[in-house]
Amino acid sequence: MRQAGGQWVSTQRTLMRKGKIDAQRVQRLNDLGIVWSNRVFVKRNRAKDWQDGYPHLLRFAEREGHARVVRTHTESGFELGKWVSRHREMKRKGELESRFSVILARHSTRTSNW
Numbered sequence: 717m718r719q720a721g722g723q724w725v726s727t728q729r730t731l732m733r734k735g736k737i738d739a740q741r742v743q744r745l746n747d748l749g750i751v752w753s754n755r756v757f758v759k760r761n762r763a764k765d766w767q768d769g770y771p772h773l774l775r776f777a778e779r780e781g782h783a784r785v786v787r788t789h790t791e792s793g794f795e796l797g798k799w800v801s802r803h804r805e806m807k808r809k810g811e812l813e814s815r816f817s818v819i820l821a822r823h824s825t826r827t828s829n830w
Contacts (some may be wrong), residue, residue, distance in 0.1 A: 725750060735763075735815065766816055769799035 728745060731737040772791040777783040789797035807810040 735813070740815070762813070766803075766813075769794065769796065769803070775798065777803045814821070 728737065728741075728750065732742065772794045773783060773785070773796065776785060776789075776791055776796060783800075785797050785800040787797040787801050803812060803816075807817070
């Protein structure tokens with residue numbers, strides 16, 4: 717069954733909002749000029765922020781044996797301390813996406829007490 721163009725775009729926005737759309741598809745849709753709502757844009761930026769910071773947190777935790785990063789710490793030019801503080805606050809408020817919490821739990825031996 718084929719959808720009309722407007723309905724198809726609406727479906728893509730819904731998939732994006734629910735986090736059920738892969739980065740490659742998002743890029744192709746961006747290339748087509750799709751307009752995401754501000755709420756979806758913020759969620760996508762949070763995912764990008766996570767992808768930028770998490771590898772730095774893992775490297776820090778592997779080197780130091782813990783993930784208790786002070787707010788002022790910089791890792792390879794990346795403001796890891798600010799990133800960790802922001803994500804700690806999101807977790808405390810219940811705003812950290814469940815998929816990120818799952819990733820942290822998966823690496824709990826390296827990121828405990830982060």
